[in-house]
Amino acid sequence: MTRAGNDVVITGIGIVSCQGVGAGAHAAMLSAADAPVLKIDTERFSPYPVHPLPAIDWSEQIARRGDQRQMENWQRLGVFTAGLALDDAGFKDDADACGSMDMIVAAGGGERDIAVDSLIVDEALKRNDRERLLNEKLTTELRPTLFLAQLSNLLAGNISIVHKVTGSSRTFMGEEAAGISAVETAFHRIRAGQSTHTLVGSALVAERQDVILLYEAISAHATGGWTPLWSRDESAGGGIITGSAAAFLVLESRQNAEARGARIYATIDAIGGDRGNREAGRLEARLDRLAGDLDADPAGTVVFSGASGAHDLTAREKAWAGGRFAGSALRGYSAVTGQALEAQFPLGLALAALALGNGQPVPPFDAHAETPMPGPATTAVVTTVGHARGEGLAILSAET
């Protein structure tokens, strides 16, 4: 690729998953000889296996206790991971850079108070005037701080408060597609000169019954024990194993990054998203279109697939990737991190950028279904197929 000043480059990575905290831990995982060790909790939300958060010292990125108390774990995780990305990009203590930095966060909703919800529905079973009961109970039981902890746009709001990122603040919603659109929008703004540096990312705390409930409305979550992503037990639920995870990226124009001597992990060459009916090969046709005319050397290409584990969709994506990117290494990252809903696509980009920055082969995540790489990748493809709708694909290239 020829380099241009408005190339969109990744200069900061904040990442947290069950595999650990930060770019360093994940870079090590991606250059290890063997597949990462499985981190799964099958007990706490039984029958639903979930990849849990690692141990996190929130104070490392959220200095004030008061700020920590104003949030629940979903917002804490996002603010923490955004801080990691700013640190990694060398922007953490740069007030001018943060003050002019744009921000797009992909967000769901925050934690419900499960005890209050339970109390109300159980009381309602004994009452005919349920709406009046709601007024009584909500007025007395709801905590005002929890309302703010639930609001989708308050993850971004808290990043502004804690890290002083205030150039702009936008929150996108809508499950996996929100994460795709967030990166896509940031990409096009930088390309067009509408932004020089943008913080973009998302967080999911999967260890929440209100999150599992969304998947279970369509019986999409896996049940029982863990089985490999590409050969998940079709008799045990819908196949998706969720994971608590967060990823934030600092995206910059090449000109902005080079002017300040920033380390560049990778360039985003192309990114796109689409949606629509998935019947009769339409999903595959859209993925083909999103992949465009990319014709990279298969031996130097790695595909970070965000396949969710949902039985049918995962099989279809694997078949598509095996055809379109025949000869390239496939890495289904939900196998090691779990599926992270809004954060799924940013998570894939973070892993891809780390792998390209490493310049090392990525070990198979599933030794039975994925093959070792002959050498380091110079091109990475990231896919996310939403569990219900929306697809996204990005193409990244290494700095050479």
Next chain:
Amino acid sequence: MTKSAFRDHLGRPIVAVTGMGVVTSLGQGVEDNWAALTGGVSGIHGITRFPVDGLNTRISGMVDFIGVPVENPVERSYAYARETTDEALAQAGLAGEFGGPLFLAAPPIEPDWRDRFALADRAAPSQRPGDAYDRFFAVLRENPDPKLHEAWAFGAISERLSDRYGTRGLPVTLSTACASGATAIQLGVEAIRQGRTDRALTVGTDGSVTAEALIRFALLSALSTQNDPPEKASKPFSKDRDGFVIAEGAATLVLESLESAVARGARVLGILKGCGEKADHFHRTRSSPDGGPAIATIRAALEDAGIDESGIGYINAHGTSTPENDKMEYLSMSTVFGEALADIPVSSNKSMIGHTLTAAGAVEAVFSIQTMLTGTLPPTINYQNPDPAIVLDVVANVKRDAPVTAVLSNSFGFGGQNASLVMTAEPA
């Protein structure tokens, strides 16, 4: 027109508005809304959709005249957006596949309580306190419920709109709190300026007034409790203002590059000349006391529009009627416009329609364009007892006739998200 007539001061494509639609508690459609709004009519009324026993706030600007198949905020938000988009596309003269992106400002909706109650009715009895969700899971494992999934998924509204109108690509559903409607428009303007599309569908919708929403805002002391009479409760810039009145509504604006609009012979209703934004890091629900972010937001919008302070002829204020917003908004306007502010008429549509939250920025953009098209400034009603600390040329209580060629519209949100739009009359 020469090619340069289609480019702005920075060489970017000029963005035109070619279609508008609106729903508020005042009615359906731009025409009816405009008649009521310029007539000083209030849409604020007592809440009847759910019981208000024991609640401190019992009024709202809900939209009670659009039918929904199931009573929940997703269905309502979708229905309002559908109605305003049908209207806007008809005005724009566009039928068939829209062929451009959709930017939708939609409320962050929690699952409806009716759904939780219905699940509990189907579930086994409680075995221990706090086990409701375990019982919900057991019900859903036996009988999956795709409709529930759609009622809970944030992407469900834009999905339906995308299918109905044939928009292109992945639709964006966004929330920047009370600035959401303006942000949707800003995203549309940006996409056209990027050259990625000739047109964009920008929609703000909010049908999320439920008991829980009302109680949550009440717990933050954000709502007016002056329930009687309802139409007097929202009184922006008045000394005795005590909070906003929660409301519903929607608006759609069809944005097109001026070049494409002219080429197809569309009527240009107005120009989206500039957008500005700046986030606040002061507090989760309060804005910086010095108004810094709001000031920067307005200045950014003026700069983006290539217009200086003297170019603005009218301000469609955020004007929520909360003690804090109106004070801070005045501080920011007076800082930006200085002494000239005294000569710029200002009104707050929220005095009549309440605060339509996610939709507000889009609704007020429609009314801003309509102000320029008609030469009529809608009033700020209930302006009987001016706040002496807020010295503005408020269009008090009755409409005023005045030609306007450039309007500033402000939107400031919880969570520190601020956006301002500059709109101008179509180029003669």
